[in-house]
Amino acid sequence: MNKVNINIVKPSATDKGAFSRIFLSLEDDSSYRLEIDNTYFERLYNYTKEATSIAFEFYLFTVIIYNIDKLIPRKKLSLDGWTREIKFEFPVSNLSVWDSNKKKINEMLSFLTGDVWNVDFFEGDSDSFYTPLDLENKNNFIPEKICLFSGGLDSLVGSYKLLKTSKKTLLVSHFDVAMSGPNSDQRKIISQLETKFSISTDFDWVDNRIGAKRGSSKKLETTFRSRSILFIGMASYLAHNLTPNESFHIPENGTISLNIPLSPSRRSSCSTKTTHPHVLSLVNTIFNSLNILTSVKNPYEFHTKGEMLVPYNNDNFFKGLVELSNSCGKGGHKVWWYKFWHKKHSSLVIDTSDSHHCGKCMPCIYRRAAMHKVGWDYEKYYGDNIFDENQWSWKNTRSNKRMKDVKTLLSFLSLKKNQTKIKRELLINGTLPFYKLDDYSNVVVRTIKEIEDWLNSHSNDSNYQELKKRAKL
Template sequence: MQRVVLFDTGKPGRDIHAGADVMRQVKRYGMVVDAMAWDFVAIALAAFAADSHSLRSDSPDGWTREFELTVAVQFPNVWNELAEELARTLAFLSTDRWNFRFVPGGNTPPVPRKPVKPELDAAVLLSGGLDSLIGALDLAADGKALLAVSKLVRGDAEHQREYAERICKSHRVFNDSTTTLRRAESSQRTRSLVFISFGVLSATSLACYHRQQRATLYLCENGFIAINPPLTELRLGSLSTRTAHPVFLAGVARVLARSGIHVDIENPYRHQTKGEMLAACQDQETLAKLATGSTSCGRFLKFGYRHCGRCVPCQVRRASILAWGRVEDDTVYVHDKLGLNDEENAGFDDVRAMAMATVAAKADFGRWLGNALGSPDVPDRPALRHMLGRGIDELTALHRELGVL
């Protein structure tokens, strides 16, 4: 059993802790937030702390772990009724086994001395990535006054601030400030839930929410990465994040609805490829200036705040900019020439798997797709199937351009 302190730092060297910065930032911004949403943040932080502290390499199969979490919250009766739903949702997100028990005694949200209830239309997650940039530009072009919500990530903070200042009316930046007692697990799939919980909490601070109206949180991600289809039969979808997967978002939506948190999470781009997002963006002038400065790489920190150029998100990014055709991709890629026949380039697993996927999809798309859209929680299967086909077309064009195929 391991103790985790939430919204405080606990005792250094003895306690895992998470969320101390969240408490400080909510006070600083003068946010008036929904108490149930505060519990939701506590649950997300507890799951993330456990995820970070537990190495997958220590599990029997080298990946799947089992978690038993007891979390102190303000409304334990409500959350105990939702424990199984939470466990299923997190199991899909992280491919682990989860069990929750909720007890009284959770922290209450701070009461600001000068309450701020922004008269804005919606909240939007702003990560510093290309998709969230396009989403904010489109929403602003539609006339929406936006509250940008960011989770502090080293290397992206400058982009987050720049995009928020250019596009949004207000900006909230949170740091989960999670500290473990050992080397942290690198996969950290539950970080997605933490980011969403920050967005939900911020959406409940909007003036419309306090007028008993529903609030909207926009999570903008292209449909190909959201579905994250396994590239080959030997690869699992959990090799990449499932932040915007419709099954995961449907689970979160059920949790929010049953807990009485009146926030809708919307991804307007679930039927679009990344290239289509770029081409259809309503503010092409601003996008052309900012696009290649955004961050997409799954190994950005590992490569010294540079794009590796060969991970799946980098390949999707490169394919989308090529398909867009409006600007030259001047992103600095550590591995730029993927077509070279050596271990550092075309022999890299993600490049090889993507090349195999493009060939397999062309030969028999249905067989390649397999059960990627099989869950009953996946809506609009025909539209998603067609979108995935167009995404494969973009990636095929990239591999031909680079001499991989």
């Protein structure tokens, strides 16, 4: 059992603009420790002007969850190389309310991250976590809708739809302070949105940065399974105060939300469930019981990624925004992308200026298939092109993992699973309501069709026959 100690040092009344210093450490090995960096909380506070509500407590709870998830490395401190047992105690102002939700909270966290969570609550002082600045800096933008905005394609679609339908929208982003480099994808898109919509009138953007302060003594976990609950914590805190009794949006195509396992090894806890319908359902149950005045909604739970793009396939402004978005799951490994490696180590003249996606992870594959559906799939945006025989086989040894995701997908396609088998896989992978099962399985069926259409559209490319054979097209 990994028991986490939480030490909270609240700011003094004279320490203006300061958030509590929060230290995490493992009880049995204090060399695993970190300090949470939440110095940008003022950006959220300027909208709400409060830090005492139960919505604030839930936000603080998700900040701690996110950092505990980072504190404990899976390989070293789990029972099986993956599943960790995690225990900690969290101070709350209304113990009976939180205690009545303990079972649901532990269930939600365990399902979300693939671990075994055991959270206890105790009566604590919820005041004075934040000392406001003397200078009044209130943000007067009152949104009609709040939408999570990651800089990815799906969140872009959801945000753009709200703006196009004249909904005053607050876009909520998170950027981990421990990561190198700026949140450039988000900023580039926001900059372009300002050319069409009026910021502070049509929309506003809040970018909260939370993570571990540099200097923790151990290498941190990097799976980020809990990032979505931190996103939800931020948005619910704002929505509770700004749009009470209205849902906020977490736009994600149904296929990614369901994340059907492409192989038996990816089933159950090994499958990412950041926006899985069961997670969102549990969150809404918890909100209702805690009396947090909002709910989370995924407006695209029954859409494929391609179907999300179809309404805007003749919108050139939106197309330009799409090119600025980023869907890649391996964006930090450019040095090993075919184009970048060969540009540096060979005599080949290769233009990498537009290549911001790896082209071989599952998010990239779903993105390319979706872009093909509306005629926007251009190879230049990807560091590896799976349709090029040379790029496919480059360093393609048995120990090499470059095309692992693609090969797993092709193997899944070759099984030709019908809707009944897909339903079974979805149920194995997580709890789903039976009355929605046909709709969920249909999304997967349509996504498979999108991918197969995309693959077949490259029948003249040098690596098509290899892909066709593996997928049994």
